[in-house]
Amino acid sequence: MSGSADPMVISFGEMLIDFVPDTSGVSLAESNAFIKAPGGAPANVACAIAKLGGNAAFIGKVGDDEFGRMLVDILRKNNVNTDGICFDTEARTALAFVTLRKDGEREFMFYRNPSADMLLAESELNMGLIKQAKVFHYGSISLISEPCRSAHLAAMKVARESGALLSYDPNVRLPLWPSEEAARSGIKSIWFDADFIKVSDDEVQFLTQGDSEKEDVVMSLWHDRLKLLLVTDGEKGCRYFTKNFKGRVTGFSVKAVDTTGAGDSFVGAILTAVARDASIFDNEQKLREALMFANACGAMCTTQKGAIPALPTATEAGKFISDSKAT
DSSP states (O other): OTTTTSOEEEEESOOEEEEEESSTTOOTTTOSOEEEEEEOHHHHHHHHHHHTTOEEEEEEEEESSHHHHHHHHHHHHTTOEEEEEEEESSSOOOEEEEEEOTTSOEEEEEEOSSOGGGGOOGGGOOHHHHTTEEEEEEOSGGGSSTTHHHHHHHHHHHHHHTTOEEEEOOOOOGGGSSOHHHHHHHHHTTGGGOSEEEEEHHHHHHHHSSOTTSHHHHHTTOOTTOSEEEEEOGGGEEEEEOSSOEEEEEOOOOOOSOOTTHHHHHHHHHHHHHHHOGGGGTOHHHHHHHHHHHHHHHHHHTTSSSSGGGOOOHHHHHHHHHHHHHO
16 A cells, blocks of 8 residues: 555544535535545545645445445545545435535435434544554534434543544534534533544634634634644635744635535645654744645635545646746
8 A cells, every 4th residue: 555654654544425416506406416536634634644645544334225336446446545434325415405506515315314424433543553553533413412422532541542633623514413412512522532623714703603713712722732723715825823933824726616525635635744853833833834735735626626536646736836936
């Protein structure tokens, strides 16, 4: 497998099929046809890491159906370790219909009633695999319902006890939560366990109900265990906060076709760098270089439809950066 000499980054959570309209800028009702694309933020992150030459594994559950087998096959083709994936014979693989508005931003409609990923039980976790993680990464969708929530908490505990860094990208998807309040409290229920958190500017606004541009609002999300808090600001780039330094790294301007997976591409790039060298949290120069690279990966991901097919390799991202500098 590629990057097997790298320390392992494990992504935990959902993998599903995104159905994307073949025409941008139309509502789901107006769309005549849909393109199926593999999705699910944690799975996207795993593929992003593997594509950059890192050592990635994915833990989750899919239906024992055509779509579930297709998804696992895509992970394997992308050199992601699938030893932690279970198949559910009762429930289907989750589906999401994602419509792209004219500006490339998205609206979601989910089919999960319940879907296989929600039914992952603690007893099904591959604990041997989890214990190998240098970084254990997860979102918040796996916290919405049982038994997946308990499995998520158990996996975090084992990863932490085995010395892994815990990485959290809440990835707010309001349609999946019973209410906004449930989403806020559910997302914050594991907030203080993370070593590393990445939030978008919109998520800062949602979680704090304050102005995400204001530093004191962002810093209300800080806690003492954190080594790094990252706020992504779309094409404007990102802001970073550590115990000792903070700053902003500007983004790259591209013609966005589909923003799906851009944040996951960004996270994958950062986690690949962290797994290789955890001193990045204490070295501002190294961190800024890694963030510039991650910004490039995120920007490149928006120039094609679908998340996983659009993820860049390290060579492609390097070329994109040098081309951008030349203009």
